[in-house]
Amino acid sequence: MSNNAAYAVPQVKTTSTSSKTGFHFAAGLCSGLTSSILLQPADLLKTRVQQSQNASLLPTIKTILSSPNPIRNLWRGTLPSALRTGFGSALYFTSLNALRTGIAQSSTPIPNNGTATSSSSALPKLSNTANLTTGAAARVAAGFVMMPVTVLKVRYESDYYAYRSLVGAGRDIVRTEGIRGLFSGFGATAARDAPYAGLYVLFYEQLKRHLAGLANSSPSSDQQPLKSSTINFVSGGLAAGLATAITNPFDAVKTRLQLMPGKYGNMMRAVNLMVREDGMRSLFGGLGLRITRKALSSALAWTVYEELILRADVQWGAKGA
Numbered sequence: 001m002s003n004n005a006a007y008a009v010p011q012v013k014t015t016s017t018s019s020k021t022g023f024h025f026a027a028g029l030c031s032g033l034t035s036s037i038l039l040q041p042a043d044l045l046k047t048r049v050q051q052s053q054n055a056s057l058l059p060t061i062k063t064i065l066s067s068p069n070p071i072r073n074l075w076r077g078t079l080p081s082a083l084r085t086g087f088g089s090a091l092y093f094t095s096l097n098a099l100r101t102g103i104a105q106s107s108t109p110i111p112n113n114g115t116a117t118s119s120s121s122a123l124p125k126l127s128n129t130a131n132l133t134t135g136a137a138a139r140v141a142a143g144f145v146m147m148p149v150t151v152l153k154v155r156y157e158s159d160y161y162a163y164r165s166l167v168g169a170g171r172d173i174v175r176t177e178g179i180r181g182l183f184s185g186f187g188a189t190a191a192r193d194a195p196y197a198g199l200y201v202l203f204y205e206q207l208k209r210h211l212a213g214l215a216n217s218s219p220s221s222d223q224q225p226l227k228s229s230t231i232n233f234v235s236g237g238l239a240a241g242l243a244t245a246i247t248n249p250f251d252a253v254k255t256r257l258q259l260m261p262g263k264y265g266n267m268m269r270a271v272n273l274m275v276r277e278d279g280m281r282s283l284f285g286g287l288g289l290r291i292t293r294k295a296l297s298s299a300l301a302w303t304v305y306e307e308l309i310l311r312a313d314v315q316w317g318a319k320g321a
Contacts, residue, residue: 023312024097025090031304032089035297036082041074042293043081046286047157050255057289080153080166085297088146093305096138096201100124103134123205123306131205132198139197140190148182150189154258177261185257188267192250196243200298203239211235228310233303240298244291249283251290 036043048060064073104124126134143150152169155161163169173181211231253270256263264270274282 021094021098024309025094027305027308027312028090028093029086030308031093031301032086033082034304035089035300036085037078038300039293039297040078040081042289042296044074044077044157046289046293047154047255049289050252050286051158051160051259077153077157080149080156084146084149084153087149088142089301089305091142091145092138092197095141096134097123099134099138100126100130103130123201125205128202128206131202134198135201136194136198139193143189143193144186147186147189151182151184151258154255158259160259181261184261185254188250188254188257188270191267192247192254195250196247199243199246200239203242204235204302207235207238208232229303229307232306233299236299236302237295240294241291244294245287248287248290252283252285255286 045057045060049057064070067073100123103126107126107130148170151173152166155173156163156166156169161169163172170182177184208231211234215231249271253264253267253274256270256274257265257267264273271283
């Protein structure tokens with residue numbers, strides 16, 4: 001590798017194996033809160049567009065902007081969204097780190113092939129299969145724990161319900177649908193999140209490796225080094241876009257199930273009704289919004305998380321030197 005490498009990363013003594021579990025939880029919480037609060041309007045608009053094939057983006061935006069409190073209405077549902085994404089990200093990153101670290105310690109190390117990409121990541125370097133399975137398992141586990149908050153979030157964002165508070169929404173759901181109502185759409189959520197998270201981690205690690213390789217192979221001697229945060233942000237956005245496009249039908253079904261469980265019942269019935277009533281397009285409702293939001297939120301969340309962990313590793317590595 002050239003001495004004038006175009007990809008600059010922090011020099012760490014160890015990676016995430018030296019990091020404490022509590023710090024992974026805190027870093028995940030911080031990254032999730034940042035992305036959820038900043039991007040709540042996109043999430044709300046996605047929910048409104050997916051709730052019916054008759055709903056479209058521009059009229060929905062106009063309706064919200066012409067309301068008495070447009071800014072407040074655009075950020076409606078921020079609290080459940082922040083709780084879900086913040087603590088969901090904390091649980092996800094913590095469990096993902098534990099799974100990946102366990103596999104890395106019990107398997108043969110993956111060769112680095114002369115690149116600097118492993119130093120850019122807070123995650124242990126694993127095979128493609130391990131990236132896929134650990135991402136899927138960690139996301140489904142975190143999704144199950146946070147499912148009641150997800151249901152509250154979706155219904156609070158929708159204009160189907162006139163909930164005035166999260167407590168009132170929770171009470172109404174339990175009263176009319178029982179505890180089971182707080183887990184409406186979990187099957188569709190798991191069917192969406194497992195492949196999405198698995199594909200995301202797979203694409204993310206591959207993209208980081210390729211982008212770092214391209215940067216390092218640059219012949220320009222006066223080129224400024226690319227920071228690890230730049231590589232992580234671009235890779236996160238691209239990975240999220242690819243994984244989102246593949247899994248969007250599950251997201252559209254999940255939204256309908258959480259909004260109208262009595263009508264749609266289960267995944268197969270929901271798919272049949274949606275296709276029969278609204279056509280195949282209904283399975284791709286909100287795709288543009290979801291890609292935009294997921295690309296930005298994943299890029300922000302993973303960049304914040306990885307940078308926090310890398311800096312912690314630098315500090316702990318220096319103390320242990």
